[in-house]
Amino acid sequence: MKKIVCMLMVALVLFGVASAEMYPATARVVSVDYESDTVTVETFTGFLFTFEGCEDWMVNDCCSLIMDDNGTEKIYDDVILMAYYGGWLLGRWTEQ
Numbered sequence: 001m002k003k004i005v006c007m008l009m010v011a012l013v014l015f016g017v018a019s020a021e022m023y024p025a026t027a028r029v030v031s032v033d034y035e036s037d038t039v040t041v042e043t044f045t046g047f048l049f050t051f052e053g054c055e056d057w058m059v060n061d062c063c064s065l066i067m068d069d070n071g072t073e074k075i076y077d078d079v080i081l082m083a084y085y086g087g088w089l090l091g092r093w094t095e096q
Contacts, residue, residue, distance in 0.1 A: 021069040026086060029061040039083070041065070051080045062086030 027041035032054050039057045040050045049065070057063075066082040069075075 021071065022081065023067050023069065025065040025067050027063045027065055029057050029059055029063055032057050032059060039063075041083075047075055049078070049080050051083050053083075057085075062088050 025043050027043045027049065029039055030042045030048070031040040032038075033040075034054050037052050037054050038050050039052075039054055040048055041063050042048050049067075062085070064084045064086045065080050068079045068081050070077045070079055
C-alpha cells in the first residue's frame with residue numbers, strides 16, 4: 001500500500017497536479033453533508049478543510065490526509081489530495 005501511495009504522489013508531482021510540497025495530516029470528521037456530497041474535517045491544530053465524496057464517512061471518524069501546500073507558506077490555501085479512513089481517534093478528540 002505504501003508503495004502505491006508513493007508512486008501516486010510522484011505521478012501527481014510529475015504531471016503537475018500537485019506541488020512538490022506535500023505533507024501528511026490527521027483530522028477528525030466534523031460534518032458530512034450528503035446533499036452537497038462534502039465532508040468537513042478539522043486538523044488537530046483546528047484548521048478546517050473539505051473534500052468531496054461522503055460515501056460512508058461519519059462525524060468523529062479519524063481521517064488521514066495527504067495535503068498540498070499549494071506552493072505558499074499560508075495554510076489557508078492548502079488542498080487535500082487524498083483522504084483515507086484512519087480508524088481511530090486521537091488525544092483531546094476522544095473526550096468530546
